[in-house]
Amino acid sequence: MFKGITGNVFILGLVSFFTDVSSEMIYPLLPLFLTGLLGAGPAFLGVIEGVAESTAALLKLLSGIMSDRVRRRKRLVLAGYSLSAIMRPLIGSASSPLAVLLIRTGDRVGKGIRTSPRDALIADSVDPSLRGKAYGFHRSMDHAGALVGPLVATFLLAYFVTDLRHLFWLAGIPGLAAVLLIMWKVTETERTPLQKTGLRLAALPPGRLRRYLLVLFLFTLGNSSDAFLLLKAGAVGTPSYRLPLLWAFFHLVKMLSSMPFGALSDRIGRRSVIVAGWSVYSLSYLGFGVATTEWQIWLLFAVYGLFFGLTEGVEKAFLADMAPPAQRGAAFGWYNFAVGAGALPASLLFGGIWQLEGNVAPFFFGAALAAVAAVLLLMLVPSQQQPDADARRT
Known part of the structure; x- marks a missing residue:
């Protein structure tokens, strides 16, 4: 079943699993936290998501182009996941909707930095005839994390945690596990980086x-x-x-x-x-x-x-x-x-x-x-x- 799934692909799948567990422990509860505890309205929630996702979209383009011009894509992947792992649980310390906006944007900046280099690293790490299986495996692990995260949050709220802020801090643990996996287990692939020239953003x-x-x-x-x-x-x-x-x-x-x-x-x-x-x-x-x-x-x-x-x-x-x-x-x-x-x-x-x-x-x-x-x-x-x-x- 897992034939052709290389070490890098497997570890990056685990990284996405732990990252989504961390994210989905927070995300379904964020509207309640904003509107109930911090007094924000639905419109501000829309502002947060719009700013955060637009920022991530632009950075995915920039980081992808940059990753072709450096020898080590792993450094960008590690930087992106590390930033998100640091920022995400800080929502537990937010005292205003503006603070949530800044933290959530920081989390998405991390996603923007890591996503394109990670996807390219997966392609670098697997035989072309098995790319579909490799990316399918990675998405399966991502969705597994999205399934487990809310269940973990529900269990903790039901039996151990009464304050959403404490839950958000606990969400940092699987995020840290993801970062450690990248540091210790992800390896670089042999390739020749592009000459460092202008980014040429206007050229598709x-x-x-x-x-x-x-x-x-x-x-x-x-x-x-x-x-x-x-x-x-x-x-x-x-x-x-x-x-x-x-x-x-x-x-x-x-x-x-x-x-x-x-x-x-x-x-x-x-x-x-x-x-x-x-x-x-x-x-x-x-x-x-x-x-x-x-x-x-x-x-x-x-x-x-x-x-x-x-x-x-x-x-x-x-x-x-x-x-x-x-x-x-x-x-x-x-x-x-x-x-x-x-x-x-x-x-x-x-x-x-x-x-x-x-x-x-x-x-x-x-x-x-x-x-x-x-x-x-x-x-x-x-x-x-x-x-x-x-x-x-x-």
């Missing part, structure tokens, strides 16, 4: 890689925050006490499906699996639009979880197949920037359509964009994988 990668990124950005414009799915679940009558269980079930499906579908892309091709995933997304969003009962919501969350299994790791493997090894970090930087840059307008569009037209039209809008993106991917981006000589030696 050429050829089919550029077309892939543009199509991906179009898809992202229809891929709004999953918080709207929980809002829809509540709108059809799902009790609030079952929403965390629904969310955990969703992460379970993502965790179980990511590696098998990643491995499938190694056998039948990345583009076919991505198109299948975007088609599943379109169908699930059509379903969310017309859903009227709780059992339908549960079924749709399961289908929607398969979309993540089909696409998250495979999209990255497809990118690694197309990117020249010497510019792999920059390619992942542009990939993460495209996804991040599209996330904010996607949610604004979705929310605006919901407010104007009700809770059916925005899901149909997202489904239509996904279908268009799937067709454009087939038309504009060739499916052949042409790893170069350097890639074959990784």
Whole structure:
């Protein structure tokens, strides 16, 4: 089952697991902490997430480009995870909404620094024929952490901790474990760094890689925050006490499906699996639009979880197949920037359509964009994988 999963890929999977345990011990409780204890309103919560995620999106691009120009990607990965591990539990000491904004932004700065170099390091560390499986494994571990984190927080609050601040401090422990794993177990790969030149932020990668990124950005414009799915679940009558269980079930499906579908892309091709995933997304969003009962919501969350299994790791493997090894970090930087840059307008569009037209039209809008993106991917981006000589030696 784990054949081809190298030491670096395995350790970076564990790092993501512990990091998500730490993050998800805090994140579901952050709105309650802000509005209940610090007196902030929902609008300020939106400001926090908007500023934090926009900052991370830009830094993912910069750090990806930078990682091609240094000999050791591990240093950037370690710096990013270390910053997040330090900042995240400091929310327990925040005495104002502004302090939470600064801490949360610092956490996302760490994410921006580490993500693209880490993704490139994974590609550097695995045989090209097994990239789909490797990225699928990494996403599975990430989702496992997102599943375990809220459960750990619930257990601690039920039996040991009564103050949210104390829980936030405890969330620093798995974050520290992630940092130590990087320091002691992650190894560098042999490669020749690019000559240190200007960053050329205005220049997208050429050829089919550029077309892939543009199509991906179009898809992202229809891929709004999953918080709207929980809002829809509540709108059809799902009790609030079952929403965390629904969310955990969703992460379970993502965790179980990511590696098998990643491995499938190694056998039948990345583009076919991505198109299948975007088609599943379109169908699930059509379903969310017309859903009227709780059992339908549960079924749709399961289908929607398969979309993540089909696409998250495979999209990255497809990118690694197309990117020249010497510019792999920059390619992942542009990939993460495209996804991040599209996330904010996607949610604004979705929310605006919901407010104007009700809770059916925005899901149909997202489904239509996904279908268009799937067709454009087939038309504009060739499916052949042409790893170069350097890639074959990784």
